[in-house]
Amino acid sequence: MRMGLAANQLHHSHDDGALFRWLRACEAGIRELKLGLHAVGRTHDAIVRANMLVGYAPLRRYPYGREGGLMKLVAEVVGLDETERTLDGAIYLIDPVDPSSVFPEAVALKRQCVIHAKPFISTVASARDWVEMERIHAGLAPDPGADDLYATQTRTLALIAHDAMKPQMLAYAAEHFDLLSRFARRVATGTTGQRLNELAWSRGWPEGQQWVDRYQSGPMGGDAQIADLVLERRCQRAIFFEDPHVARQHEADIQLLERAVTTRTDETVCMTSPRVAARWAEAARVRSEK
Incomplete structure (x- = not known):
């Protein structure tokens, strides 16, 4: 398995940067999985300077971002002829106030991950969660250090889907109810919440009791309301099925929610692909039985 790796400057410019927090938490798992990490120049150099992943052959260096490193990751998410140049997803630890996080190559990296149903991981919590998910699928014992990510009984989950993705969200909720x-x-x-409640009532959830708490529709500010929950640390996981093929009138609100998620990088997990969300659900089920 190969993942692109990049981090904005804030996240590797000091000893406790987000990149290093993730590596300290997950280096053992990365080595267990023999995970290939195709790291953009500055990110790779920061790992080496910090004496992390020492002697780890699957860590590969790519050019600096200004020399096209991130652009190469985008192409490899899409897939190139050479097998070793096809990525299974990308880890891009985003500083929401870094201008480079909205450069075309950064936006394209996420978009192509969503289009090709590959993980796009933008927070420390998401990166920790993904490594543990893959460890479980590899048959490894649960890492106690990831227990907090799976403490569902103390966590709030946001379920959001664009119009074209609402059927997939309903199918996902039905399968993993x-x-x-x-x-x-x-x-x-709004509408997603109403349909999810109707699904829950059809599954025996008490009539009149909401399975999900409904906020406004996206165009009317629902994404902003949920962003506020994330910022207040009252929502720790978001499953957000995005449609990358249509222009959205409330694009700014969607970006606001994404920025809130990356602001709370250590606390918030976000998944944007039905395939990735289903893989997480299966890992959560298996983990709970061990």
Whole structure:
């Protein structure tokens, strides 16, 4: 398995940067998985300076961002002829106030991950969660250091889907209803929330009792309301099925939610692909049985 790796300057410019917090938490798991990390120049150099992943052959250096390093990752997420130049996803630890986080190559990296149903990981919590998910799928014993990520009974889950993705969200919720019901609270934007409640009532959830707490629709500010929950540390996981093929009138609100998630990088997990969300659900089920 190969993942692109990049981090904005804030996240590797000091000893306790987000990149290093993730590596300290997950280096053992990275080595267990023999995870290939294709790291953009400054990110790679920071890892070497910090004496992390010492002697780890699957860590590869790419050019600096200004020399096209991030652009190469985008192409490799799409896939190139050479097998070794096809990535399974990308870890891009984003500083939401760094201008480079909205450069075309940064936006394209996420978009192509979503289009090709590959993980796009933008927070420390998401990166920790992904490594543990892959460890479980590899048959490894659960890492106690990741227990906080799976403490659903104390966490709030946001379920958001663009119009074209609402059927996939309903199918996902139906398939994993028992797991999602373990969360202390679920929230959703307008129409998605109503349809999820109707699904829950059809599954025996008490009539009149909401399975998800509904906020405004996305265009009317629901994304901003959920962003506020994230900023207040009252929402720790978001499953956000995005449609990358259409222009959205409330694009600024969507970006606001994404920025809130990356602001709370250590606390918030975000998944944007039905395939990745399903893989996480299966790992959560298996982990709970061990």
